[in-house]
Amino acid sequence: MIHLGVYGNSKWSLLMKKLLENDYSEMLSQNGGERIAVDHFVVDEPSKEGEISVEFFLQKYLCGELSILVIPKEYYMQYNDLVFKLLRGGMNTDDIYNGIRLFDGFEGHKDLIPYLVTPMAEDPYLSYLEYHVADHCNLNCKYCTHYSPLVEQPVFTDLAKFEKDINQLKKYIKDIGVIRILGGEPLLNEELPRFIELSRSVYPGSLITVVTNAMLLDRINEELKESMRMNKAFFHISFYPPLEKKIGDIKKMLVDEKIPFTITDMIPEFNKTQTLKPNGDPDFFYHCFQAGCTCLHDGKIAPCYAPFTTKYFNEKYGKSLPTDEGIDLYSDELTVEKIKLSLLVPMARCSFCIAGEPHKWEIVGKNSTLEDWV
Ligand code: SF4
Numbered sequence: 001m002i003h004l005g006v007y008g009n010s011k012w013s014l015l016m017k018k019l020l021e022n023d024y025s026e027m028l029s030q031n032g033g034e035r036i037a038v039d040h041f042v043v044d045e046p047s048k049e050g051e052i053s054v055e056f057f058l059q060k061y062l063c064g065e066l067s068i069l070v071i072p073k074e075y076y077m078q079y080n081d082l083v084f085k086l087l088r089g090g091m092n093t094d095d096i097y098n099g100i101r102l103f104d105g106f107e108g109h110k111d112l113i114p115y116l117v118t119p120m121a122e123d124p125y126l127s128y129l130e131y132h133v134a135d136h137c138n139l140n141c142k143y144c145t146h147y148s149p150l151v152e153q154p155v156f157t158d159l160a161k162f163e164k165d166i167n168q169l170k171k172y173i174k175d176i177g178v179i180r181i182l183g184g185e186p187l188l189n190e191e192l193p194r195f196i197e198l199s200r201s202v203y204p205g206s207l208i209t210v211v212t213n214a215m216l217l218d219r220i221n222e223e224l225k226e227s228m229r230m231n232k233a234f235f236h237i238s239f240y241p242p243l244e245k246k247i248g249d250i251k252k253m254l255v256d257e258k259i260p261f262t263i264t265d266m267i268p269e270f271n272k273t274q275t276l277k278p279n280g281d282p283d284f285f286y287h288c289f290q291a292g293c294t295c296l297h298d299g300k301i302a303p304c305y306a307p308f309t310t311k312y313f314n315e316k317y318g319k320s321l322p323t324d325e326g327i328d329l330y331s332d333e334l335t336v337e338k339i340k341l342s343l344l345v346p347m348a349r350c351s352f353c354i355a356g357e358p359h360k361w362e363i364v365g366k367n368s369t370l371e372d373w374v
């Protein structure tokens with residue numbers, strides 16, 4: 001008998017347990033394999049019988065009581081944090097499995113049972129992908145981790161090149177949980193509707209969000225509004241202090257226009273997260289909350305945006321922090337597994353990040369000094 005855990009306690013986790021213990025076990029035993037027992041639901045805060053914490057799951061895993069964790073695809077929002085927590089805790093990537101996308105009525109589709117679970121590294125799936133449509137920004141926050149205030153001239157992503165790149169990615173990655181279109185400020189790019197449509201056409205099952213500081217949201221045109229509605233995209237508003245006076249009107253407009261949105265709490269502080277001296281912590285990456293912000297840029301994919309935007313910092317201050325990183329999507333030797341596993345490994349650039357101290361949010365403008373960043 002194979003003893004394992006299933007992440008979560010939603011109806012999808014319950015369905016996954018039922019399918020693993022019945023239809024999937026039946027299929028395994030007919031092929032000479034062992035049956036499966038789902039001993040526990042693994043949750044962040046256990047409250048019911050049968051539920052255990054991630055930490056307790058790891059204890060049971062390390063002493064051999066549980067051998068696998070299955071993560072249903074419906075947990076794409078928690079997915080990256082969870083995987084990094086499991087890896088930090090000593091779990092082998094081979095023992096983390098992704099569930100198939102479940103849906104109401106799934107039980108009637110016996111033909112899908114062989115594909116119920118897939119080892120994480122072999123699954124042509126990413127829980128998260130982000131990409132810039134503009135590197136510059138209209139707000140220019142001090143400590144912006146994307147270095148947007150250091151972008152001297154407008155830099156827009158080339159739509160035709162991006163179309164080629166996202167279709168190249170699709171050759172390996174067939175499904176994505178959430179796609180975040182951002183920058184810089186994405187509303188500065190007049191072609192934003194085309195990027196939304198392209199993302200939807202290549203990844204029809206993904207959640208698509210446009211991440212914005214919303215300072216320009218009160219003047220978006222009908223074309224963008226229609227594209228948001230047609231492609232079931234929503235705005236995610238990062239709420240910085242200058243938005244306070246406008247936010248009421250913006251929310252009303254979005255409700256009236258039937259465009260869904262989410263909004264953060266007011267962000268009064270930013271952490272200064274950069275250092276010029278290597279941080280000396282080879283495990284920093286596994287604690288970094290941005291390490292799962294998989295970024296697509298100019299034919300490459302990387303665990304975060306930093307390898308693609310650090311050039312602005314280097315150019316401005318004459319530094320040479322690592323930039324030439326990320327996986328080339330056009331490499332001949334590329335496989336799904338190579339992409340997946342390389343996204344779980346620290347980059348040279350990670351040595352120049354620290355947790356940092358919080359500082360009051362303020363605008364830095366275009367005339368920042370090195371001390372504003374490190
Ligand atoms: S709003 Fe601020 S943090 Fe966000 S991209 Fe613009 S400058 Fe950077």
Ligand code: SF4
Nearest residue numbers: 288291304306350353
């Ligand atoms: S470079 Fe590495 S440590 Fe820095 S933000 Fe990106 S993933 Fe995190």
